[in-house]
Amino acid sequence: MLIAQVLLNAVVLGCLYAAIAAGFSLVWGVLNVINLMHGSFIVLGSYLAWLAYNALGLDPWYVLIAAAPIFFVLGYGLQRGLLNRVIAAPVLVTLTMTFGIDLILSNSMIKVFTADFRKLILDPPLGVWQLGPLVLPVDRALVMVLALALTGLLYLLLRHTRIGRAIIAVRLDRDAARLMGVNVNSVYASAFGLGAAMAGCAGVLLAMIFPISPLTSSSYLGKAFAVCVLGGLGSVPGAVAGGLFLGLLESFGALALGPEHGTTLSFAVLIVFLLVRPHGLLGKRGFE
Amino acid sequence: MTEVLALESVSRRFGGLQALQDVSLRLHKGEVLGLIGPNGAGKTTLINVITGVHRASGGRVMFQGEDITSRKPYQAARMGLARTFQIVQPFPELNVLDNVASAALFSQSGLTVAGARKAAEGHLEFVGLGSVSDRPAASLTLAMRKRLELAKALAMKPKILFLDEVNAGLNTAEVEQAMTLIRTLAERGLTIVVIEHLMKVVVDTCSRVVVLQNGRLIADGLPHDVVRDPLVVEAYLGQKYAKLAQQFAQGEQR
Amino acid sequence: MNTTTLLEVRAAQAGYGQVNVLWGVDLVLKQGEITSLIGSNGAGKSTLMRVLSGLVALRSGELHWEGIRLEAGATPASLLVLGIAHVPEGRRLFGAMSVEDNLLMGAYARKADRTTIRRDMDRVYTVFPKLFERRAQAGGTLSGGEQQMCAIGRGLMSAPRLLMIDELSLGLSPLLVDQLVQSLQLLNREGLSLLVVEQDVVTALELSNTAYVMDTGRITHHGHSAALLKDPAIREAYLGSAYA
Amino acid sequence: QDVVRFGAPLPLTGALAPEALKQRQGYDLWAEESNKKGGINVGGKKYRVEIVYSDYQSNTPRAVQTAERQITQDKVDFLFGAFGSGAAKAASTVTERYGRPSIAAAASSEQVYDQGYKYLFGTFTPNSTLTNPLADIVKTKLPPNSKVAILARNDLFPLSIAQEMEKSAKSRGFNVVFSEKYAINTMDHSAALAQVKAQNPQWIFMTGYINDLVLLRKQMADQRITAEVVTMIAAPAYKEFIDAAGQGAENISSASWWHPALRYKGTDIFGSTENYVKAFEAKYKSTPDYAQASASVAGALFQMAIEKAGTLDPAKVRDALAALDVMTFWGPVRFGPTGQINSLQPPVFQIQKGKPVIVFPAEAKQGEFQMGVK
Amino acid sequence: MKLNAYFLMLGLIVVAAMLPWTDSAYLMRLGTLAAMYSVLAVSWTIVGGFTGYPSFATAAFFGLGAYTGGILVARGWPLSLAVLCAALLAFVLALSLGSVLLRLKGHYFAIGSLAVVEVLRELANSSTELTGGGMGLNVPMSSGGSIAATASLFYWFMWALLLLCFLMARWIERSKLGFGLACIRQNEAAADMIGVNATLYKSLAFGFSAIFVGAAGAVYAAWVNYIEPADVFDVLLSVKPIVMALLGGLGSVSGAVAGALVFLGLEETLWRNMLEMHSAALGVLVVLLLLFLPHGLVSLPRRLARRASGASHD
Ligand SMILES: Nc1ncnc2c1ncn2[C@@H]1O[C@H](COP(=O)(O)OP(=O)(O)OP(=O)(O)O)[C@@H](O)[C@H]1O
Ligand SMILES: Nc1ncnc2c1ncn2[C@@H]1O[C@H](COP(=O)(O)OP(=O)(O)OP(=O)(O)O)[C@@H](O)[C@H]1O
Ligand SMILES: CC(C)C[C@H](N)C(=O)O
Numbered sequence A: 001m002l003i004a005q006v007l008l009n010a011v012v013l014g015c016l017y018a019a020i021a022a023g024f025s026l027v028w029g030v031l032n033v034i035n036l037m038h039g040s041f042i043v044l045g046s047y048l049a050w051l052a053y054n055a056l057g058l059d060p061w062y063v064l065i066a067a068a069p070i071f072f073v074l075g076y077g078l079q080r081g082l083l084n085r086v087i088a089a090p091v092l093v094t095l096t097m098t099f100g101i102d103l104i105l106s107n108s109m110i111k112v113f114t115a116d117f118r119k120l121i122l123d124p125p126l127g128v129w130q131l132g133p134l135v136l137p138v139d140r141a142l143v144m145v146l147a148l149a150l151t152g153l154l155y156l157l158l159r160h161t162r163i164g165r166a167i168i169a170v171r172l173d174r175d176a177a178r179l180m181g182v183n184v185n186s187v188y189a190s191a192f193g194l195g196a197a198m199a200g201c202a203g204v205l206l207a208m209i210f211p212i213s214p215l216t217s218s219s220y221l222g223k224a225f226a227v228c229v230l231g232g233l234g235s236v237p238g239a240v241a242g243g244l245f246l247g248l249l250e251s252f253g254a255l256a257l258g259p260e261h262g263t264t265l266s267f268a269v270l271i272v273f274l275l276v277r278p279h280g281l282l283g284k285r286g287f288e
Numbered sequence B: 001m002t003e004v005l006a007l008e009s010v011s012r013r014f015g016g017l018q019a020l021q022d023v024s025l026r027l028h029k030g031e032v033l034g035l036i037g038p039n040g041a042g043k044t045t046l047i048n049v050i051t052g053v054h055r056a057s058g059g060r061v062m063f064q065g066e067d068i069t070s071r072k073p074y075q076a077a078r079m080g081l082a083r084t085f086q087i088v089q090p091f092p093e094l095n096v097l098d099n100v101a102s103a104a105l106f107s108q109s110g111l112t113v114a115g116a117r118k119a120a121e122g123h124l125e126f127v128g129l130g131s132v133s134d135r136p137a138a139s140l141t142l143a144m145r146k147r148l149e150l151a152k153a154l155a156m157k158p159k160i161l162f163l164d165e166v167n168a169g170l171n172t173a174e175v176e177q178a179m180t181l182i183r184t185l186a187e188r189g190l191t192i193v194v195i196e197h198l199m200k201v202v203v204d205t206c207s208r209v210v211v212l213q214n215g216r217l218i219a220d221g222l223p224h225d226v227v228r229d230p231l232v233v234e235a236y237l238g239q240k241y242a243k244l245a246q247q248f249a250q251g252e253q254r
Numbered sequence C: 001m002n003t004t005t006l007l008e009v010r011a012a013q014a015g016y017g018q019v020n021v022l023w024g025v026d027l028v029l030k031q032g033e034i035t036s037l038i039g040s041n042g043a044g045k046s047t048l049m050r051v052l053s054g055l056v057a058l059r060s061g062e063l064h065w066e067g068i069r070l071e072a073g074a075t076p077a078s079l080l081v082l083g084i085a086h087v088p089e090g091r092r093l094f095g096a097m098s099v100e101d102n103l104l105m106g107a108y109a110r111k112a113d114r115t116t117i118r119r120d121m122d123r124v125y126t127v128f129p130k131l132f133e134r135r136a137q138a139g140g141t142l143s144g145g146e147q148q149m150c151a152i153g154r155g156l157m158s159a160p161r162l163l164m165i166d167e168l169s170l171g172l173s174p175l176l177v178d179q180l181v182q183s184l185q186l187l188n189r190e191g192l193s194l195l196v197v198e199q200d201v202v203t204a205l206e207l208s209n210t211a212y213v214m215d216t217g218r219i220t221h222h223g224h225s226a227a228l229l230k231d232p233a234i235r236e237a238y239l240g241s242a243y244a
Numbered sequence D: 001q002d003v004v005r006f007g008a009p010l011p012l013t014g015a016l017a018p019e020a021l022k023q024r025q026g027y028d029l030w031a032e033e034s035n036k037k038g039g040i041n042v043g044g045k046k047y048r049v050e051i052v053y054s055d056y057q058s059n060t061p062r063a064v065q066t067a068e069r070q071i072t073q074d075k076v077d078f079l080f081g082a083f084g085s086g087a088a089k090a091a092s093t094v095t096e097r098y099g100r101p102s103i104a105a106a107a108s109s110e111q112v113y114d115q116g117y118k119y120l121f122g123t124f125t126p127n128s129t130l131t132n133p134l135a136d137i138v139k140t141k142l143p144p145n146s147k148v149a150i151l152a153r154n155d156l157f158p159l160s161i162a163q164e165m166e167k168s169a170k171s172r173g174f175n176v177v178f179s180e181k182y183a184i185n186t187m188d189h190s191a192a193l194a195q196v197k198a199q200n201p202q203w204i205f206m207t208g209y210i211n212d213l214v215l216l217r218k219q220m221a222d223q224r225i226t227a228e229v230v231t232m233i234a235a236p237a238y239k240e241f242i243d244a245a246g247q248g249a250e251n252i253s254s255a256s257w258w259h260p261a262l263r264y265k266g267t268d269i270f271g272s273t274e275n276y277v278k279a280f281e282a283k284y285k286s287t288p289d290y291a292q293a294s295a296s297v298a299g300a301l302f303q304m305a306i307e308k309a310g311t312l313d314p315a316k317v318r319d320a321l322a323a324l325d326v327m328t329f330w331g332p333v334r335f336g337p338t339g340q341i342n343s344l345q346p347p348v349f350q351i352q353k354g355k356p357v358i359v360f361p362a363e364a365k366q367g368e369f370q371m372g373v374k
Numbered sequence E: 001m002k003l004n005a006y007f008l009m010l011g012l013i014v015v016a017a018m019l020p021w022t023d024s025a026y027l028m029r030l031g032t033l034a035a036m037y038s039v040l041a042v043s044w045t046i047v048g049g050f051t052g053y054p055s056f057a058t059a060a061f062f063g064l065g066a067y068t069g070g071i072l073v074a075r076g077w078p079l080s081l082a083v084l085c086a087a088l089l090a091f092v093l094a095l096s097l098g099s100v101l102l103r104l105k106g107h108y109f110a111i112g113s114l115a116v117v118e119v120l121r122e123l124a125n126s127s128t129e130l131t132g133g134g135m136g137l138n139v140p141m142s143s144g145g146s147i148a149a150t151a152s153l154f155y156w157f158m159w160a161l162l163l164l165c166f167l168m169a170r171w172i173e174r175s176k177l178g179f180g181l182a183c184i185r186q187n188e189a190a191a192d193m194i195g196v197n198a199t200l201y202k203s204l205a206f207g208f209s210a211i212f213v214g215a216a217g218a219v220y221a222a223w224v225n226y227i228e229p230a231d232v233f234d235v236l237l238s239v240k241p242i243v244m245a246l247l248g249g250l251g252s253v254s255g256a257v258a259g260a261l262v263f264l265g266l267e268e269t270l271w272r273n274m275l276e277m278h279s280a281a282l283g284v285l286v287v288l289l290l291l292f293l294p295h296g297l298v299s300l301p302r303r304l305a306r307r308a309s310g311a312s313h314d
């Protein structure tokens, strides 16, 4: 029974992880940028949901509709205005740039929102489903479904649209993509904007479950990293697979070795995974 | 003639694709072997298997009587197997001299950095890049890079030299210069394997030609015979070329 | 033969960073013609092509399309819409994309519907059956010659009016060069204009109607290909002693 | 007028910021109160109190640097300890090295004080003084051999108090069926909680700082975990915890080093507990809890020791502190041989109807211990 | 150009030698930290700059060194011996990890190296008997000596480490090893083909890059007297050296030192002057530097010269 409950928890958690990582994976796999701002975007999304709920009484799932364009524009602007100027430079330069911008972002968030942990407490609460001996909090279930829907949308977008193919082409060869008539700058910025939108939306959803504070951004970032490695870079199905895998690993790791070892185990497995399957569970070399 | 390299039914798969199938081949010291075949026939793959870049999925590679099937590329290099890349691979930030010096330095033991540079100068002169030795490799034109690639391979004091399309992209005059270089090397007794689509080069420099198609050897013989082989004509040369070759051969006989 | 001018460049100067590569180049491409561009290594042939496709900006000089002057700073996207496609030196395939996706990228700038694109793709596959065999393989793992086919096929997918191919025969087997030349001539008869850079001078001059010879950033000769093929100076410089 | 400078390295930003801000309120209140009365009387001369704050961002190594910088750069005469057992312990190496008396206003673990340091004092009694009375009360309510589950943050204070809890529980015949730690920054406790639930314990004991415990409480509810007794340390005393946990706070029990409902008559600057609470409410419009009161009393104790020593000489003030035996609004104060207070009886309380209600000791008791946490 | 590096080092040594005479504990602390940061940045340059492998493992070796040193010192070992042990252990670990980890390329390597930090941190966290776990480890003050004397002991120790580290990096740069690393960085497949034993070379680079980081960790532990896993295995310890190296100019040893000094200067100034917004201000500076000085401080003289000579296009 315990096993079944842990399994259920793990799957739910895994889907959340997938939503956390999908945008990060996209930006990393496609733009070849490790976006250290990703965690802050998520937190910012959570604040958006929190503000909307407390100030306007808007439920998070409505906020989702607004968050996507807002964060898209934010990401698009940051990429166009700052990152794009060093996009041709080696990986480390763009990484450092996102590190710098993230310092600004997170410090500003602390200034504006303080480091206090906030909670978005839905009133009335959504309650808990009792499925026989198993329990499933309704908010988690809802977030899981919405998160999966979001990732699914992203997948369709990348897979079956012109812009999706263009994003991949630009990643592989800028000049050749230009020759195909792709507006490279706008594709880069769009990809980054998509990544940011995914992060923002994930943040909105997670606000229903996790406490909100600028300080949590690094844990989100850490999860995103792990998911990408486990699932494979730049691939949406990979993010889902990686997320589920991480969820399982952490939950059963905690069960077997004690709660504080869940993360250790997942990182140890991560190293092993890197060595035997550097492209992750579902990753092709660098994109989907 | 001593045998330096022997392939014993070497095979290599990529997923569902059989890139090489039971290739058996012997190479003797001092030979200049032409390796030709249609695009995608497996020529580059064959070199990659011999030099350890890819592992053979079946068969053995013997070098001077020793089994080197599972050698790593750097080990193969140190044993005297040098190759040029079909798509040139210089160290872009190093200057031309250091590109060549690096080849000398790491393929042989007992050289110092200074010694390797000294040795490199000679090779650069030989390929005609002496005047650009301090330019970064990234700034060279294609023809120069191809020659740089050759100089690097030579600096490794190879026992066998694999030239993968060193002439592609060169104009006719430049090709002639390159052929002169290859012939000089052959005269010095170096064993050379030439992959080339320019039949003129193959016919004029090789002492023997083998033909790969779909991963299998389909012909082996003297250049003039091979280019007249109907199988080869059909798979690789085309009628137009065959006619040209015919004229050419007749011209030579006259 | 229709002789309206398609693309014309006048007094073009262009280069990279501090260095100038083109020093006042004039070149006229006529509708329905195959033009070849030959010259020694580093002469600036590829650079000129990049100028014509908008990859490299003109430093001075003018670009005209069907008699209308194009604004400075034309991008590849805008030129592609006019019908100019460029198969670049070094092929520049999207290495991790499948052959088929590479071809689809060629049609990126087109506003055509799926069936038209599908039809054009089938045509490319008829010209290069090998590509059809390898259509699901990643571009980067193709053999050298297969990559060349894929690059040319990708260029064709934009349904261009003018196709520019840098280093046409590079790495292709003699048989394939033959077939390619025939295919290009066929496409040409159907109305496609071509600009071809080709190291094999004989092939270049046999394929083209008009030819330009370039040396250190300037056009040194131009005229009918057949005439140039007979010109002793050209033979001496580009065919080497054996052919002189 | 002359000033005497006190250094207060605090985690004003970062994870521990909410608690650091409380401490700052406590220090400020004392400084204001003291200066209102003319300052500290040092051998007949009045010195104004000045507190130098610096933020170490909830980052322990920075706390050490900050403390050192306050001594060497800001030239403070005395220091308050950094927040929490971990940082206070780390920073105490500096004050010891420089020979500056320092009072830790938020460090209760014995591991902080057992280093043989002479200049370190603390206002909190050891962790066992919380767990023992708790276990005593619960013992009277639950059948013998009841099951206890303990979940602790992997951090100095929580681990230390969890160890004490385990000891207290075992020695009273409880059956400790689960005792695990969770990593700092854990956001999802569902795996650990599922295990707790599977054990079906009567008493659940959880430790951590406020953010951890709010989260744990919510996720317990998500998993429909209930127990006869749920104890959390150290957060339920804070109004912020009660607000954040809402209904979930009901019947959560805890213990703390001080409670505003206590009634001590002190000789310190604030006088009685009542006076202190009144002064605090006047200034901040809210009721103080132990985090604020501890900071204020640390200041008040410094003042008493300095006035007694009649000098600002660090060594003399240190001796005066060590010899202190006074009554304050915080309770009777005497520092034991390690420098930690050993003269207090911390109250046990429970959240009832959204208010902390003292259930022990008898003299301060406000209500009965209630069973059942849903 | 080459002289410049030595001039920089010489200048630094002179300044460093004078610092203790200022008798300012604050400056001494800053000076010690400066040397420590420089050690980290220079060490990172060996693997990140020379070899082109973006390592995030710095914190792993630092933490390992800190705990090794801390535990040994706490058990009464003399500092120098403890530091030696820490350095050795870091070297051995890096060497053996390197041969496995360095099979990964680019981003994957970055993640792999980051994961090593996480795993070691959690190991330290959970081996409570040895390390004290989350409760931290007290490293008792080295006996005797005044405050000033202890401060300058650590100060000189750290600077000695920096000098050795600097010399080692310069030596590697010129040696056959350095040459091979440059080849690997630019084109690993081609390096393989000319006979470079890439696995060995990369592992060596990784190993050498760990030695002094481990040593610095050990000195740090004794210096601050108290360490905990979250502190010495802090990911920022991995990120900062990269920022410093980039500030200085990727791949340049003296650039790394210059970058470390400038970074520390900025960090400290901002921290002192704008407490609440200092990290945002640091972020702004990082962004500006990347935008306007993408090739780092080492490119500054050349740029200035170019500006002065009036060449306008860029
Ligand atoms: N890494 C790989 N993965 C999958 N297929 C591969 C890989 N490398 C080569 N191939 C396939 O193997 C076949 C042989 O390739 P190879 O490069 O050896 O041809 P080649 O004879 O050198 O051709 P060319 O003359 O065009 O250079 C080709 O069809 C190619 O697509
Ligand atoms: N991206 C670049 N940056 C700087 N210089 C370049 C660049 N590309 C080409 N050059 C230089 O410009 C000159 C002309 O090069 P270009 O490639 O146009 O010549 P080409 O005639 O196409 O030669 P090839 O026959 O070798 O292809 C050469 O000197 C070359 O070194
Ligand atoms: C304020 C308290 C929760 C601090 C705690 N007693 C500690 O030692 O860390």
Ligand SMILES: [Mg+2]
Binding pocket: B043, B044, B045, B086, C143, C144
């Ligand atoms: Mg090939």
Ligand SMILES: [Mg+2]
Binding pocket: C045, C046, C047, C089, C166
């Ligand atoms: Mg060219």
